[in-house]
Amino acid sequence: MFAPRRLKIGLSACFQHADPSRSLFTNKTLQYVEQSIAHWIMSAGAMVVMVPCPTGDTARGDVTLDHYAEWLDGVVMHGGADVWPGNYGEEPLRQEWLGDRVRDLYDLAVVKAFAQARKPIFGVCRGLQLINVAFGGALYQDLQEQHPGAQLHRNASTYDQHFHDIELVPGTRLAQLYPDKPSARVNSIHHQGIKRVAPDFVVEAFSLPDRVPEAIRLSPGPGRGYIAATQWHPEFHQAGSQTLDDTAILNDFLTACVAAQPGTFGGVHTPLHLRDRASRLLRKAIKSKK
Template sequence: MGKLIGITADVYLGATDVINQKLMDFVPRPIVDGVLMAGGIPVGLPILPVDKVNQLIERMDGIIFSGGPDIDPSFMGEEPIPKLGVTNRNRDRFEIAMIRTAVAKKIPIFGICRGAQMIDVALGGTIYQDLGTQYSGKLIKHKQQAPGDQPTHFVRVDYNSKLYKTIGDNVFVNSRHHQAIKEVPDFFKVVATASDGVIEAIENDDASIQAVQWHPENLWRHDSQELALFSDFISRIGNPNRMESGSI
């Protein structure tokens, strides 16, 4: 059986046309397809009560934290600034519990865009609530207007990183964010930056925790380096045999 890869769901905050459903959980299809192409079995993870996290996470071999809305700054002990966008505190609380539990149980995790920021915040780091307001340097454009499957800026990758072994250096990526990682805990290494110094990727020593600021799920179909991010994440996962076939 392939490795079960949980993918955190985003939430559609309006009412859908499907039976007027509200607060619909949805998992980005490009991540699902990327996990499948990389040999994993994707499993959508809707927002659940925090007391269910242990039961849920025991069944996963690895977890991908997907993109989505802004992060509630109260989780960093901050008040919201005027340029803060839409937040979903319920999703933040659930994902923080998932991240901390996964790390405690040594379950590998991978973050994409908001997912990178969420991993950083959950483990003691901070983010910029809004780059344009709070970043002290001169910025390149991080919220592209080009189609999402087209790259728009380059990132430099640390030679002494697992990320470098996966995708190399001077990688051309897409960019859809106005928040970004600011400070990282001591056990993280910043392994990629944009030309303006904005953090684009982090990982720990064994890359069991790795996260990127861009969206590889929108690039992998025409860029083998981006597919390798999914493949290498899955290859780093052991085979703990947490459950027998048919238990889900």
Template sequence: MHKPPAELGFRNKTLQYLEQAIAHWIMAHGAMALMLPTLGFDAEVDRRRVTVRHYVDALDGLVMQGGADVSPTSYGQQPMRPEWSGDIARDRYEMELLEGFLAQGKPVLGICRGCQLINVAYGGSLYQDIATQLAEAKAHVDAELYDQHHHDIVFEPGSRLGELYTGYNGGRVTSIHHQAVDRLGGDLVVEARATEDGMVEAIRATGSCFVAGVQWHPEFHAINPELLSGEPLMNGFLDCARAAAR
């Protein structure tokens, strides 16, 4: 948060946060969740002392959580509206982290914004606003319902998600996003789509390394048995983390 509300008491400060549900989702599977402070090039830190490489060396996998929009400038466009300008500093750092984990063959899982960031990092683009650019699309965000807004998805034939979710061809998921994958990045494949309008809901990188993104929020699904479980996804990610650590 580059401009936190005054009532939080951090005037003229930048806040970096970890949403509790995603940390608990990871921890519930016996893994430690650690937050990575953003290390921008304008940070008051000597890059020779602390680098992205140090974090990649220390960790077994990377989970990129949701949050602010990906900046359109990260995929070669200008914001259609000022409020869709996103967070370019976060984009650059997360892409640097992604590159570091890929270089060491360690798994990466993107949630919502994290899914979109993976697509952009691989050379893809986004719809800046689904409702504005795709009039025929269904609503993928509801300000009133927030994390109670749901829709159905279907796995693509032969997808890794289909392998992880044995016996399922899709399910019902949360939907809290106004942006989405437009042009798919190179070396990426679509793993799932929204049943009603075909919107891309999950992607993965080809190859043996686990690099995947889902547009929904599996960390919110544990308390609602009607939603697609997040267990197979997290277990698949952690299995790859353990294998990479051997």
């Protein structure tokens, strides 16, 4: 355990939107967490709290994401659906790459709230892509179609048993966590990827041999908190397997959460310019689903 009290770590919600054809919870919006990522965070003794979207047609009360960011010690951004290309200034090339605009706006608002509260943020898969977009980066809508020479990064049949190698960038924090591993093997469950890295972020790992960014981190600086992400799912690592051990990554994030507890920062907010339309547009986007 990382502190005299157990850490409270937020986990962003996944969405299943209202569906009149669904036999269970008919026409109700579901927000949920995937079991293995919750258990991954809990494996180090931290408690996990899902951060529900506070808006929607059933919304009541005055609880906001800012309240969650103030109360919790950090947040992990889930994997899941594609990021809508409009969030980085592009038109979708295919209908199936539209992503989930409602979830995008919710996730952008979560990142904004925790960044402004100076609470650590860690992203997994979609979480990495969303963080990159939130801070001004862009994505390949499909690596196979848009990235020359890209290897297969997602296999629907093998799913989390599809792997490739990565190169850790020397001198980065991730490389320091694995000093004896200039390269490693990781799972690969994505078809989108980083095309342009967000300003003030550094790439900490590339896929081999096609060099797609596989890990990013916010560069240290005045007024900046801990923000890091991996394109692979560290929570899917199995003890004894040949994939990169997730322990150092989780411990690094939770150590940052301890350091970010009240009193450490003196209330200073991040100067980074997040895309600030999320709170206003989230309610509008959810209403448009009705």
